[in-house]
Amino acid sequence: MNLLYATLGLIALYIYVSFASLLWEGIDRKLVARMQRRVGPPLLQPFYDFLKLMSKESIIPKHANKFYELAPVLALAVSIALLAYTPMGFAPLFATKGDVIVFIYLLTLIGFIRVLGAISSGSPYAQIGAQREMIILVSREVPMMLALFTILWRLNNIGVEKPFSLATFYQRNIWELGTPLALIGTFILLVVFLAWLASEIEVGFFDIPEAETEVAEGPMAEYSGRHLALFELSNAIKMFVSASLVVAIFFPWGISAYIGLNGTLALVVDVLFHTLKVFAVLFVSMSIFRAITGRLRITQAVQVFWLRLFPAAIIGSLILAIDLLGVIA
Amino acid sequence: MNGKIEYWVKIPIGPIHPALEEPEKFIITLDGERIINVDVKLGYNLRGLEWIAMRRNWIQVLYLAERICGICSFSHNHTYARAVEEMAGIEVPERAEYIRVIIGELERIHSHLLNLGVVAHTIGYDTVLHLSWLARERVMDILEDIGGNRVNYAGNMIGGVRRDIKDRHKKAILDMIQYYRQEVMPKVEEIFLYDPTVEARLRDSGVIPKRIAIEYSAQGPTARGSGIKKDVRYNEKLGVYPDLGVKPVTPKEFTGVIKGDVFDRMVVRVGEIWNSMEIIERALDQMPEGKIKAFPKDNLILVKLKKAEGEGIGRYEAPRGELIHYVRAEKGKDGPAKWKMREPTFPNLFAVARALVGEQLADVPVAIASIDPCLSCTDRVAVIDANTGKRKILTEVDLLKESIKKTKEINPNIKARPERIGIGRCML
Numbered sequence: 001m002n003l004l005y006a007t008l009g010l011i012a013l014y015i016y017v018s019f020a021s022l023l024w025e026g027i028d029r030k031l032v033a034r035m036q037r038r039v040g041p042p043l044l045q046p047f048y049d050f051l052k053l054m055s056k057e058s059i060i061p062k063h064a065n066k067f068y069e070l071a072p073v074l075a076l077a078v079s080i081a082l083l084a085y086t087p088m089g090f091a092p093l094f095a096t097k098g099d100v101i102v103f104i105y106l107l108t109l110i111g112f113i114r115v116l117g118a119i120s121s122g123s124p125y126a127q128i129g130a131q132r133e134m135i136i137l138v139s140r141e142v143p144m145m146l147a148l149f150t151i152l153w154r155l156n157n158i159g160v161e162k163p164f165s166l167a168t169f170y171q172r173n174i175w176e177l178g179t180p181l182a183l184i185g186t187f188i189l190l191v192v193f194l195a196w197l198a199s200e201i202e203v204g205f206f207d208i209p210e211a212e213t214e215v216a217e218g219p220m221a222e223y224s225g226r227h228l229a230l231f232e233l234s235n236a237i238k239m240f241v242s243a244s245l246v247v248a249i250f251f252p253w254g255i256s257a258y259i260g261l262n263g264t265l266a267l268v269v270d271v272l273f274h275t276l277k278v279f280a281v282l283f284v285s286m287s288i289f290r291a292i293t294g295r296l297r298i299t300q301a302v303q304v305f306w307l308r309l310f311p312a313a314i315i316g317s318l319i320l321a322i323d324l325l326g327v328i329a
Numbered sequence: 330m331n332g333k334i335e336y337w338v339k340i341p342i343g344p345i346h347p348a349l350e351e352p353e354k355f356i357i358t359l360d361g362e363r364i365i366n367v368d369v370k371l372g373y374n375l376r377g378l379e380w381i382a383m384r385r386n387w388i389q390v391l392y393l394a395e396r397i398c399g400i401c402s403f404s405h406n407h408t409y410a411r412a413v414e415e416m417a418g419i420e421v422p423e424r425a426e427y428i429r430v431i432i433g434e435l436e437r438i439h440s441h442l443l444n445l446g447v448v449a450h451t452i453g454y455d456t457v458l459h460l461s462w463l464a465r466e467r468v469m470d471i472l473e474d475i476g477g478n479r480v481n482y483a484g485n486m487i488g489g490v491r492r493d494i495k496d497r498h499k500k501a502i503l504d505m506i507q508y509y510r511q512e513v514m515p516k517v518e519e520i521f522l523y524d525p526t527v528e529a530r531l532r533d534s535g536v537i538p539k540r541i542a543i544e545y546s547a548q549g550p551t552a553r554g555s556g557i558k559k560d561v562r563y564n565e566k567l568g569v570y571p572d573l574g575v576k577p578v579t580p581k582e583f584t585g586v587i588k589g590d591v592f593d594r595m596v597v598r599v600g601e602i603w604n605s606m607e608i609i610e611r612a613l614d615q616m617p618e619g620k621i622k623a624f625p626k627d628n629l630i631l632v633k634l635k636k637a638e639g640e641g642i643g644r645y646e647a648p649r650g651e652l653i654h655y656v657r658a659e660k661g662k663d664g665p666a667k668w669k670m671r672e673p674t675f676p677n678l679f680a681v682a683r684a685l686v687g688e689q690l691a692d693v694p695v696a697i698a699s700i701d702p703c704l705s706c707t708d709r710v711a712v713i714d715a716n717t718g719k720r721k722i723l724t725e726v727d728l729l730k731e732s733i734k735k736t737k738e739i740n741p742n743i744k745a746r747p748e749r750i751g752i753g754r755c756m757l
Contacts, residue, residue, distance in 0.1 A: 036459035124340050128362075128690065204453075205526070213348040213451045213694045294454030294526040297691045298362060 129218020
């Protein structure tokens with residue numbers, strides 16, 4: 001019975017997140033348009049795009065192999081599976097010990113499937129886009145994972161039920177430590193996470209794999225119709241999920257407890273409040289970031305990850321470690 | 330050739346590609362992201378303009394020249410008018426020369442603002458694109474006010490200009506300059522001289538060293554960005570320009586170094602917008618009263634030109650570089666017997682293709698956009714024998730031989746013997 005409720009919850013969550021993430025794309029386009037002194041598309045433009053793409057013929061290149069058609073379906077399936085392990089204002093539906101590993105694995109898998117689909121399409125633009133995506137993929141995960149595991153390790157030390165699981169963020173949060181050193185370290189890691197988020201959704205500096213003016217949308221160059229629509233949807237969900245991780249780590253507070261709700265209503269209120277926080281994080285990391293920056297070269301982006309963000313993550317982690325060990329009182 | 334070749338990938342950029350505004354084709358051989366060779370293919374935008382011109386009269390060609398290109402529409406018919414005036418020995422009234430300067434510099438401002446936006450777009454910096462094109466609307470409004478059209482303002486006539494600049498226009502232009510000085514240019518400078526993203530992407534990409542720029546005869550901001558002080562308005566003392574303080578802008582005045590990269594070309598453009606505004610102010614100040622046309626009626630021009638015979642060459646510094654028009658007249662014909670133009674984009678394109686070798690694929694769109702290519706100007710020649718219908722492709726050797734012959738004919742004093750440099754050869 002429990003499993004049945006969880007499955008129904010997952011389906012409801014999938015429908016809700018699809019709407020919320022597509023809605024955010026519309027809001028983002030409108031906000032950026034206003035920043036650029038344009039009128040911008042209607043708020044519901046991503047929905048119109050999605051529905052139109054679904055009704056369009058999907059053209060399959062002659063040199064594409066079977067995986068080309070399979071990749072969008074797999075990408076969407078993985079992003080739905082990812083929702084079961086995403087903190088949404090409450091602990092993930094299938095929360096268990098160490099589920100953070102599954103979360104990172106599934107998040108990376110979406111990018112990997114995109115690469116496979118691009119390579120299968122047989123287009124040289126897609127090949128270059130896939131190479132770039134792969135390079136970015138291996139660079140961006142390192143600082144993020146270091147920061148994430150440091151925070152989980154630190155939380156583990158102040159006592160939680162299930163260590164190294166995403167549910168811990170709703171029991172204790174990193175700001176509770178309260179010492180000046182911990183605050184500084186947490187702040188550095190927050191910056192690392194916001195940069196990681198921008199690269200995960202590929203905007204601003206990191207719009208490299210899908211660079212429109214260089215490789216004509218890169219991995220997506222050959223996709224059209226239904227297949228493209230599925231990829232668009234899975235990308236939107238991935239964007240929402242990535243931002244959810246940042247929100248869960250740094251801003252996990254819910255409002256249902258304060259206004260004295262419980263049961264299903266509390267869950268709904270928490271999800272809505274969580275969505276607002278996700279939009280706020282995405283506003284910083286996506287809208288503002290893409291309005292004030294251009295694209296870097298791939299070599300420069302890799303340098304940003306290994307020479308800027310990775311040392312920042314190490315320093316942030318060391319500060320948190322020093323705070324725990326109490327070397328400096 | 331060697332074992333490495335099998336890892337090389339050939340990527341076509343064009344004829345249709347999101348980075349290109351007009352159809353052109355670059356076949357790029359890649360080793361990973363590094364460029365091994367660039368091959369340029371032109372001819373996707375041939376409209377047979379020279380052929381059309383042979384069937385029109387002198388004044389109709391003026392409007393045809395205006396439609397060669399949408400951005401430098403004034404430059405083309407200005408240069409054509411200069412060529413015809415030189416051929417027929419027509420004196421242009423001084424006020425007309427000043428009006429030509431003013432419209433020409435307004436056009437330079439709008440063309441450079443457009444290019445700044447396009448380059449920002451190719452590095453994915455769309456905010457700069459939208460804001461710089463918003464600022465450009467102001468100068469377009471002025472041009473519309475003067476000429477009646479945003480793009481083809483039809484300002485020129487053989488022996489003068491068609492429309493006067495009145496006090497109303499003068500006031501509007503001074504207002505516009507004030508607006509650009511105080512609100513637009515500080516922001517443009519902040520973005521193109523100091524912004525970290527722009528510097529990261531534009532510095533050291535698409536480097537055209539001074540030697541390559543000279544060998545490939547680069548023109549305009551492309552040449553000046555490489556440190557060559559080449560500007561027809563300055564070097565040839567064109568029209569009334571020497572009185573107005575025109576000077577070739579090089580990046581040295583702004584940044585202190587000359588590298589010849591995309592960044593430097595953009596700096597040259599920013600400097601030229603400043604320079605153009607100064608020129609316009611001085612021209613408005615010094616503009617004498619008087620007539621604006623050498624001939625009161627247009628049909629008098631046709632009557633005079635029908636009797637004319639000979640050749641004429643017009644030169645002008647278009648926003649993209651030096652523009653040359655050549656006309657030849659035969660007695661009794663009311664149109665040009667031959668009309669030919671040399672575009673700045675043509676030499677610039679090969680210079681930038683040479684510069685791209687050894688750089689990254691990511692630099693291709695921005696390097697191409699940085700020369701502000703105008704393919705509708707460039708694509709004009711297909712040699713077809715009208716009697717047999719055979720297509721003939723002229724090789725570089727043939728063209729060089731012919732051009733040496735022609736140069737000797739025009740100016741027998743020139744002793745230099747240019748060498749073949751072999752552009753566009755495939756390395757494989």
